[in-house]
Amino acid sequence: xxxxxxxxxxxxxxxLQVDRSVVLVGLMGAGKSCVGRRLAExxxxxxxxxxxxxxxxxxxxxxxxxxxxxxxxxxxxxxxxIQRLLQGSPSVIATGGGAFMxxxxxxxxxxxxxxLWLRADPExxxxxxxxxxxxxxxxxxxxxxxxxxxxATRYPVYAEADITIDTGDEGLEKTLEKxxxxxxxxxxxxxxx
Ligand code: S3P
Numbered sequence: 001x002x003x004x005x006x007x008x009x010x011x012x013x014x015x016l017q018v019d020r021s022v023v024l025v026g027l028m029g030a031g032k033s034c035v036g037r038r039l040a041e042x043x044x045x046x047x048x049x050x051x052x053x054x055x056x057x058x059x060x061x062x063x064x065x066x067x068x069x070x071x072x073x074x075x076x077x078x079x080x081x082i083q084r085l086l087q088g089s090p091s092v093i094a095t096g097g098g099a100f101m102x103x104x105x106x107x108x109x110x111x112x113x114x115x116l117w118l119r120a121d122p123e124x125x126x127x128x129x130x131x132x133x134x135x136x137x138x139x140x141x142x143x144x145x146x147x148x149x150x151x152a153t154r155y156p157v158y159a160e161a162d163i164t165i166d167t168g169d170e171g172l173e174k175t176l177e178k179x180x181x182x183x184x185x186x187x188x189x190x191x192x193x
Contacts, residue, residue: 029147163183
């Protein structure tokens with residue numbers, strides 16, 4: 001029996017292009033850097049990590065900035081670094097977990113970028129961060145409790161991001177796929193306006 005050739009051709013989605021920076025928001029361990037790096041590759045954009053930029057500007061690691069200069073100095077530097085990054089050409093920017101809590105940074109992100117919150121439960125974040133040595137806010141007796149209280153205060157503010165992606169124990173590829181689909185929808189909605 002002859003098999004009829006299929007007439008239906010699968011049309012692949014065209015490569016996604018964005019005309020603004022994409023800013024990743026979320027608590028420590030949410031995967032902002034890992035997802036951001038892969039997202040940048042997919043979008044053909046440079047990837048920048050605001051913590052690394054702050055470390056470069058200060059000449060020392062985040063934990064030493066907290067220890068020697070204090071958290072307010074870190075926040076000040078973080079705000080200025082993100083402002084500079086947002087003035088540059090489009091890129092994918094992974095921000096430190098506290099960055100979007102700053103009202104000026106938030107306004108700047110809302111005006112100049114698409115923000116994407118990687119939401120995860122504190123328990124998941126705890127598993128992912130428990131061996132980290134460069135997160136001063138979690139360097140205490142009960143980091144899970146800290147993550148829970150940070151989630152309580154920050155999640156209502158992170159919810160102001162343009163896009164929210166739920167991430168659990170799924171792999172990086174799945175989260176990346178969700179992020180690309182959400183960005184595709186968002187850019188289409190912006191164009192149709
Ligand atoms: C912080 C998160 C860290 C870093 C600093 C403070 C926060 O970045 O900026 O330790 O306030 O949540 P990551 O979210 O990349 O771990």
